[in-house]
Amino acid sequence: MQRRSILLAWGLSLVCWLGSAAPAFADDTTHLESWRERAHESDFAQRIAGVYLIRHQTDDGRPSSFRLISLTPAGNWASTNSNQDAIFNLPGDSTQSGTFLPEDLDSPGASTQDSPFLLEDLFELFTPLLNPSRFSDQHGVWARSGWREITAEVVDFNLDALTGVHTDIVRVRYVVRFSKDLQSITGTQRGRVFPLDQDPLDLEAVPSVEFGSIFSGRRVTVEAE
Numbered sequence: 733m734q735r736r737s738i739l740l741a742w743g744l745s746l747v748c749w750l751g752s753a754a755p756a757f758a759d760d761t762t763h764l765e766s767w768r769e770r771a772h773e774s775d776f777a778q779r780i781a782g783v784y785l786i787r788h789q790t791d792d793g794r795p796s797s798f799r800l801i802s803l804t805p806a807g808n809w810a811s812t813n814s815n816q817d818a819i820f821n822l823p824g825d826s827t828q829s830g831t832f833l834p835e836d837l838d839s840p841g842a843s844t845q846d847s848p849f850l851l852e853d854l855f856e857l858f859t860p861l862l863n864p865s866r867f868s869d870q871h872g873v874w875a876r877s878g879w880r881e882i883t884a885e886v887v888d889f890n891l892d893a894l895t896g897v898h899t900d901i902v903r904v905r906y907v908v909r910f911s912k913d914l915q916s917i918t919g920t921q922r923g924r925v926f927p928l929d930q931d932p933l934d935l936e937a938v939p940s941v942e943f944g945s946i947f948s949g950r951r952v953t954v955e956a957e
Contacts (some may be wrong), residue, residue, distance in 0.1 A: 756894050757916065767876045777805040786917065788950030796925055796945065799860060799950075803874060809884045809906075812872045838945070866891045880910040887932060891926065903932040918948045 770776070781803050788796040798814040872886025883905065890900035903926070908919040924939035926932045 767878060770876060773857075775778050777807065780882070780910060781805045783952040784917055784949050785952055786919075786947045787922075788945045788947045790945070799947070799949075801949075803882075807873050807875060809870070809872045809874050809886050811886070813867070813870075815867070816867045866893045867902065868898075874906075874908075876909070878909070880912070880914070882906075882908050882910075884908065898928070900927060901930075901932045902926070914951070914952075916948070916950045918946070920944065 740841065766781070784801045784803070786799050786801060788799065790796050798843050799811050801811040803809060866926065868889045868891060870886040870888040872884055874882045874884035876882040886904050888902050889898040890902060891898050902923055904921055904923040906919055906921050910917055922944040923941075923942065924932070925941040926937055926939055930937045
């Protein structure tokens, strides 16, 4: 009888615990906000601060452009892409809408037969030559969104390569996951391009173009030579 009472009490306690825990997992907003408040737990913000070198990948898994990312303990983000000062961009590079990596044409085994571009696509391939563009550094903020994860919202500008005039404004969301030793990272980026007459920070704003990629990289450190 006593054993049955103990089991019944344990079962009721478990039901009550599950009932109280369910809303926290059901509400993503509450979950993210709870992690945001834990940004400095165990010196997390201080421990991830630094510079990271990452490499984006194309949709089919091939290495693409590099990016340097700087994180501060206060939650600031700044980054520079290796492809951002190209005089023009061609279709294909998933790290920036409407860009293409020249090395794609020189990859081993590449041929006209294997190329994803058809003859009728040549016009689209060279059209950007008539409208060269570049893009700026990225600046934004990050917040903790998981045990070893941050989410960042950053902004940069598309620029006309000939005049330097900004042509679009771009908002990019990064989700970055850190290895156990906080020395390596993997993640995703999702970008949205807006015309200049829109507010890119307005969550209801409709982008003219969207793009995305996955990436991986590691922390830049000073090692003994």
